[in-house]
Amino acid sequence: MSPTEGRPDYDTPHSPSQTAQAEPARERTEETLFNLWQTSRALLPSQTTIGATRPLNRKSIALAHRVARMCATDVHKLFWSDHPYRMLFLLALSFARGVFPVFKGYSHAMIINEIQSLFVSNYSSWARLTQLVGAEVLRMAGERLLESFAADNEQFLQNSIRFLVEYQQLEQRVRLDVPTLSDPVIRDLLAESDMFVASFQALGGFGFTSPFNVIRVFTLLSEIISHLFVLSSVPHGTLPFLALLLSLASAAAPFFRQFYGPRFDARPYSASEMRQAERQEQMRQLVFSETHRPEVMLFGLGPWIMNTWSSARRTALDIQNDRLPHHFPLEALLAQVNMAQVIASLHNVPFMLMLQSSTALGSLALYRTSAQAFVLAISSLFATAQAAIQSIFLMGAFCAFMELKPQLRPLATDRAVYAPRVGGMKIEARNIAYTYPGASEPALKDVNLTLEAGETLALVGYNGSGKSTLAKLLLRIIEFDSGELLVNDVDIRRYDPVELHAASAAVFQNFARYDTTVAENVGTGFVHDIERPTAVRKALRLAQCEQVVDGLPYGIDTRLDSDTSSASPSPVGTSMPPLPERTPHGLSGGEWQRIALARAFMRANRPEIDLLVFDEPTSALDAQAQAKIFDTIDTMSRSSSGQKCKTVVFITHRLSTARRADKVAMMENGRVIEFGSHEDLLARDGSYAALYQASV
Numbered sequence: 001m002s003p004t005e006g007r008p009d010y011d012t013p014h015s016p017s018q019t020a021q022a023e024p025a026r027e028r029t030e031e032t033l034f035n036l037w038q039t040s041r042a043l044l045p046s047q048t049t050i051g052a053t054r055p056l057n058r059k060s061i062a063l064a065h066r067v068a069r070m071c072a073t074d075v076h077k078l079f080w081s082d083h084p085y086r087m088l089f090l091l092a093l094s095f096a097r098g099v100f101p102v103f104k105g106y107s108h109a110m111i112i113n114e115i116q117s118l119f120v121s122n123y124s125s126w127a128r129l130t131q132l133v134g135a136e137v138l139r140m141a142g143e144r145l146l147e148s149f150a151a152d153n154e155q156f157l158q159n160s161i162r163f164l165v166e167y168q169q170l171e172q173r174v175r176l177d178v179p180t181l182s183d184p185v186i187r188d189l190l191a192e193s194d195m196f197v198a199s200f201q202a203l204g205g206f207g208f209t210s211p212f213n214v215i216r217v218f219t220l221l222s223e224i225i226s227h228l229f230v231l232s233s234v235p236h237g238t239l240p241f242l243a244l245l246l247s248l249a250s251a252a253a254p255f256f257r258q259f260y261g262p263r264f265d266a267r268p269y270s271a272s273e274m275r276q277a278e279r280q281e282q283m284r285q286l287v288f289s290e291t292h293r294p295e296v297m298l299f300g301l302g303p304w305i306m307n308t309w310s311s312a313r314r315t316a317l318d319i320q321n322d323r324l325p326h327h328f329p330l331e332a333l334l335a336q337v338n339m340a341q342v343i344a345s346l347h348n349v350p351f352m353l354m355l356q357s358s359t360a361l362g363s364l365a366l367y368r369t370s371a372q373a374f375v376l377a378i379s380s381l382f383a384t385a386q387a388a389i390q391s392i393f394l395m396g397a398f399c400a401f402m403e404l405k406p407q408l409r410p411l412a413t414d415r416a417v418y419a420p421r422v423g424g425m426k427i428e429a430r431n432i433a434y435t436y437p438g439a440s441e442p443a444l445k446d447v448n449l450t451l452e453a454g455e456t457l458a459l460v461g462y463n464g465s466g467k468s469t470l471a472k473l474l475l476r477i478i479e480f481d482s483g484e485l486l487v488n489d490v491d492i493r494r495y496d497p498v499e500l501h502a503a504s505a506a507v508f509q510n511f512a513r514y515d516t517t518v519a520e521n522v523g524t525g526f527v528h529d530i531e532r533p534t535a536v537r538k539a540l541r542l543a544q545c546e547q548v549v550d551g552l553p554y555g556i557d558t559r560l561d562s563d564t565s566s567a568s569p570s571p572v573g574t575s576m577p578p579l580p581e582r583t584p585h586g587l588s589g590g591e592w593q594r595i596a597l598a599r600a601f602m603r604a605n606r607p608e609i610d611l612l613v614f615d616e617p618t619s620a621l622d623a624q625a626q627a628k629i630f631d632t633i634d635t636m637s638r639s640s641s642g643q644k645c646k647t648v649v650f651i652t653h654r655l656s657t658a659r660r661a662d663k664v665a666m667m668e669n670g671r672v673i674e675f676g677s678h679e680d681l682l683a684r685d686g687s688y689a690a691l692y693q694a695s696v
């Protein structure tokens, strides 16, 4: 099965539950994985703690059962479809492994009994003893062989499932849009879904939260049953019964001690500890980052960084105060007693008692070992069952996350197909308002503007007035809260954003700087041509960047230093000696801006592109280069006959460039306060005119 098989296709109509999951704020009555996951979080004392272990009680078991039922199809695909025989082998071996200890006990018991008979009563023969030892050697070899098959098989299954879940997780992350991923509840869901994916890296051993723990619960159950079977054959009588009881009690002592003795809880991180861990990491990054070094030096940040780091680190390591613990004296005394030795000596008591009975020595050893293994298996069962329940909830988070629908994608019933217009995109904004999640003030209020197909709009205004936010709305990157935005006279919410994006090209203010070659930095603008050096070179030429790139040691194959690559050292053991062309090369701010422009130019003049958006495209360029770039944009927005064929929106702080636009929108405090041609706005002698006079 290919990793994509079985996942809903981009165009698959969504069930009502999927729509509901994309809108967690709304009230829902139907049972969905998303609200089951939320209910499971309500079982926790503090819902703010991501990944906290749900308690092992009736309520959580019932809930886990419902989650598992709803995940059944996904579980089948993940765990069964690709390797049914291997999975069957794993299940069979898991049950078989449960009875291994009893087989081993029996074999040992028979050998000891035989030796006892040989030496005490001379009733046995060496031949039979040799036979039994031979059988034990065969049993050991068989067990080892099966164990090694089981380990290999489990490792293989872990890795193949890990690949599938990692693939699906990446694919879903790529598919989801900004509004969905910025929802705080979805972020929590994502964090727990990531923990499910990560659980396949922990090899699912005891103590780790892994879906394989569910299988281990059954292994333990089969072990417990087989021990019970052995113990039920203990000879009748007070002495063997007393001995068995003592054996059980001494084996159970460490188990009960964990409830009543000093606790070493592996509790999850609290919100404040997570904040401290984040703080400590921020400080560490500041120290390691080459990008931040000049500022660290210039502003003398050393002592502040060290103080902040050490306070956060001390909290994380729990060494913030060196007070002696206030233990109850008896508890302190008990803690000094070597409990392991006490328990070990207790183990001998039932043995001594049973020796008084007539039972054979080997059988005594078998009963004693079985009693202890029985208690151990029961205590492991609790820990494993809790880990299994937790992994079911994490799997629920993963399945719920996989069902999320991008919020910007319309319902199939509302969807309109984007129909291109001659001349470019017509845009009409009516009373648009938008507030960023978590922000108290709206970034956009009551925005109105109309842009005919093929017109050029300059968005101008003071810092923070909402220009970039409006650009992101027009590009359908974020969703507005109220108002109407029409594209080609159709509500923008009815288009699939994928279609709109295929008809747009843009340079964002915070454009991406990829830590890769020039060719890939530029080619990502139109990935179909990423392997075509001529297309990349043409885009570089249009962005007046060809000369810069020709001066680089490996031309378009030179790897660029994205600045973030030096933020932290590569993890120990993963660093490889860099190839010569892989030594990152730095670029100036203006050169990076040209690379970003070249990326947009990879697709900007393609016939399917109807909208070009440039957020301060020339802020780092000199006046001459700026004029040339605007000429290029103008040429690109026209057909070969000179007719306008693309709508252009650009944001600028240099008002000398705004006069090139057909229309200017002057923004202030989230509103478009003046809208019209450059000449109209100058004649109005308002805010734009004042800003223009001041800037020229």
Ligand SMILES: Nc1ncnc2c1ncn2[C@@H]1O[C@H](COP(=O)(O)OP(=O)(O)OP(=O)(O)O)[C@@H](O)[C@H]1O
Pocket: 436, 437, 439, 442, 443, 461, 462, 463, 464, 465, 466, 467, 468, 469, 470, 509
């Ligand atoms: N991700 C965000 N979360 C919360 N608030 C934001 C976010 N991005 C921007 N804002 C706020 O929204 C408002 C508008 O920001 P926007 O970036 O659109 O302004 P701008 O006009 O483009 O500014 P500039 O000229 O400095 O680029 C500002 O008050 C800003 O603080």
